[in-house]
Structure formats: C-alpha cells, structure tokens
Amino acid sequence: MIVTNKVDISPEQMAAFFDAPEDGPFIMVNLLKFKDKAEYADGSDANLSGREAYMRYGVAVQKCITDVGARSVSSARVTGLMMGEVEDLWDIVALVEYPSLAAMEKMVTSPEYQEISVHRKAGLAGQLNIKAKSTGG
Numbered sequence: 001m002i003v004t005n006k007v008d009i010s011p012e013q014m015a016a017f018f019d020a021p022e023d024g025p026f027i028m029v030n031l032l033k034f035k036d037k038a039e040y041a042d043g044s045d046a047n048l049s050g051r052e053a054y055m056r057y058g059v060a061v062q063k064c065i066t067d068v069g070a071r072s073v074s075s076a077r078v079t080g081l082m083m084g085e086v087e088d089l090w091d092i093v094a095l096v097e098y099p100s101l102a103a104m105e106k107m108v109t110s111p112e113y114q115e116i117s118v119h120r121k122a123g124l125a126g127q128l129n130i131k132a133k134s135t136g137g
Contacts, residue, residue: 003086005033005126017131018105027073027097028104029130031090040122051091054123058094060116065096067112068103072096090127 009017035050045053058075065072073095081089098104107113 003128005031005090005128007121007124007126018101020101022101023133025097025099025134026101027095027132027134029128029132030092030094030096031078031128031130032092032094033088033090033125033127034092034123035125038122040118045122048122050123050125052123053119057116057119057123060119061113064107064110064113064116067110068098068107070096070098070103070107 032054034054038045038048038050038053040046040053062072075092075094077092078090098107
C-alpha cells in the first residue's frame with residue numbers, strides 16, 4: 001500500500017469523488033500533518049507554526065460546515081500507532097459528518113471556504129481524506 005499525503009486535490013480526483021452516485025450521509029476522516037512553520041504565499045505570518053495556521057482555518061471552517069448541514073464529530077491529537085507501519089505519523093485526526101456529497105461539494109466550492117483555505121494551505125504538509133459510511137452497527 002502506498003500512502004501519499006496531499007494538500008490539494010487534482011481536478012480529476014475532485015470530479016471522480018463528487019460525480020460518484022449519491023449515497024447519503026458519510027463521515028470524512030481527515031488525517032492531518034502540519035508543516036513545522038506556516039508558509040503563506042504572500043510571506044506573511046512567518047512566525048506561526050503550521051499547526052497555528054491550520055487552526056485559523058479550523059476555527060473558520062466550522063461555520064462552513066454547519067452552513068451545509070454537516071457537523072464536526074471529533075478531533076484528536078495522534079499520540080501513537082498500535083499496528084501497522086507508516087513512515088511518519090499524522091498530527092491530528094478529525095471527523096466530520098456530511099449529509100451528502102452535494103453538501104460537501106457546496107462547502108468546498110463556496111467563496112467563504114475558498115477565502116479561508118489560505119490558512120489550510122499555509123499550515124498543512126499534507127493530509128489524507130477518507131470517506132467512510134456507517135455499517136449500521
């Protein structure tokens with residue numbers, strides 16, 4: 001298994017994800033890895049850590065999440081790995097429940113989301129986003 005963290009989604013990945021058949025509510029598992037230092041395109045806030053820059057996004061994105069009927073379920077600092085192997089652990093795991101693919105697409109394409117994503121890009125070294133469906137149990 002190859003694991004590759006990314007910060008930006010390719011147009012092809014975005015189209016494939018959002019063009020999938022609608023199958024109702026899901027949880028997006030976000031595995032986040034932060035840069036040591038924030039890297040804003042305009043060179044501002046060079047004194048911030050990647051985590052601090054991302055937390056600016058994390059606070060602001062809560063409104064975007066609730067505006068589309070989604071909700072933050074949980075977030076936690078990664079403190080260890082019990083089983084398996086990865087070269088470098090992620091820093092945080094965050095879970096967000098979306099009512100539909102359409103709701104998530106509406107959020108990530110909104111002007112409000114696009115405006116705050118500068119903090120996400122400044123702070124993240126990479127991430128994995130995993131769509132998960134309830135097994136009903």
